Amino acid sequence: MRISADRDLCIGAGQCVLSAEGVFDQDLQDGLVVLLTPDPAAAELDAVRDAVDRCPAGALALHEG
Numbered sequence: 342m343r344i345s346a347d348r349d350l351c352i353g354a355g356q357c358v359l360s361a362e363g364v365f366d367q368d369l370q371d372g373l374v375v376l377l378t379p380d381p382a383a384a385e386l387d388a389v390r391d392a393v394d395r396c397p398a399g400a401l402a403l404h405e406g
């Protein structure tokens with residue numbers, strides 16, 4: 342599983358951090374998403390899916406396989 346985050350789309354809403362704080366963070370300067378773990382463990386899949394679903398900007402994508 343691999344995650345991608347498009348900072349050009351991100352609006353800094355922080356939903357992804359609430360869903361999966363081990364995978365996502367927000368930049369202290371501009372509030373935009375920071376990917377902490379681009380290749381998260383399988384155990385984090387549900388949390389990552391939740392983050393992708395909850396992102397209001399469609400900035401996150403999950404690539405499985």
Ligand code: SF4
Pocket residue numbers: 346350351352353354355356357358365367372373374395396397398399400401
């Ligand atoms: S939920 Fe989406 S818009 Fe909000 S910080 Fe995360 S990537 Fe950015």
